[in-house]
Amino acid sequence: MVQETIKKVVGYARISSDSQIGNTSIAEQVRKIEAYCISQGWELAKMFIDEGESGSTKERGGYRDMMQYIEQTENEISGIVVLKADRIHRRLKNLLELIEDELEPKGIAFISVSENFDTSTPQGMLFLQMIGSFAEFERKIINERTKSGRIATARENKYAGGGVPYGYQVVNGTILLDEQQAQTVKSIFQLYVEGNNPYKIACKLNRAGITTKTGKQWTVVQVQNILNNETYTGFNMYNGLKERNGIRQKDVFPRIISRQLWNKARQVS
Numbered sequence: 166m167v168q169e170t171i172k173k174v175v176g177y178a179r180i181s182s183d184s185q186i187g188n189t190s191i192a193e194q195v196r197k198i199e200a201y202c203i204s205q206g207w208e209l210a211k212m213f214i215d216e217g218e219s220g221s222t223k224e225r226g227g228y229r230d231m232m233q234y235i236e237q238t239e240n241e242i243s244g245i246v247v248l249k250a251d252r253i254h255r256r257l258k259n260l261l262e263l264i265e266d267e268l269e270p271k272g273i274a275f276i277s278v279s280e281n282f283d284t285s286t287p288q289g290m291l292f293l294q295m296i297g298s299f300a301e302f303e304r305k306i307i308n309e310r311t312k313s314g315r316i317a318t319a320r321e322n323k324y325a326g327g328g329v330p331y332g333y334q335v336v337n338g339t340i341l342l343d344e345q346q347a348q349t350v351k352s353i354f355q356l357y358v359e360g361n362n363p364y365k366i367a368c369k370l371n372r373a374g375i376t377t378k379t380g381k382q383w384t385v386v387q388v389q390n391i392l393n394n395e396t397y398t399g400f401n402m403y404n405g406l407k408e409r410n411g412i413r414q415k416d417v418f419p420r421i422i423s424r425q426l427w428n429k430a431r432q433v434s
Contacts, residue, residue, distance in 0.1 A: 333346075398423070
């Protein structure tokens with residue numbers, strides 16, 4: 166059971182991105198947490214912060230540091246304070262696991278300032294489960310709307326999001342050529358139809374000091390991925406990771422190679 170008397174706490178603040186609707190700035194979260202601790206007569210030992218991090222994963226620097234800090238019994242932490250419960254975990258399941266499996270056994274309470282509850286009381290645990298269920302329902306509705314929006318955008322023959330292949334860049338929501346990379350794509354196809362296999366092509370690129378999109382050396386698989394990507398002809402398939410809807414698009418991605426060169430490469434294959 167969580168100890169009844171809270172004396173020394175840590176605070177946690179997170180923001181996903183500067184543009185996310187509904188985000189409260191880090192500074193505002195910290196200010197409200199500090200004010201709440203003062204009003205309760207608690208010592209705020211330390212603030213832990215994650216900026217530009219998703220609440221759907223535990224792989225966050227500030228989160229990891231906080232968990233290590235509260236593990237140390239000499240720090241005598243009796244509570245974690247957040248502005249809202251979803252700042253520490255987006256999913257109710259993950260939040261409950263944190264509280265029940267990691268905090269309660271150590272006698273550490275979880276306190277949400279704006280939702281006005283703490284898990285040192287049975288009422289706090291009940292309220293946590295209630296608001297968590299509503300929050301998860303709301304997120305599923307938002308995800309469904311977002312997915313529908315992506316599909317509608319793709320069907321309008323517009324860029325619907327996601328990563329872009331080597332040779333392209335996204336500028337203000339529009340796909341543009343990366344001229345230098347586009348020239349490399351043309352060279353890969355030309356070398357291939359001239360009789361160079363992917364291994365030889367990768368070696369040529371690496372000797373020339375030409376790197377991949379991530380700045381690494383070329384491999385056979387990466388060259389093959391270029392050669393198998395019809396997007397370079399101006400035709401692409403929007404096939405979202407979640408939707409798997411297979412919408413064929415034209416000229417969303419500017420053409421880099423001709424259909425004739427693409428067909429020649431297919432004949433070599």
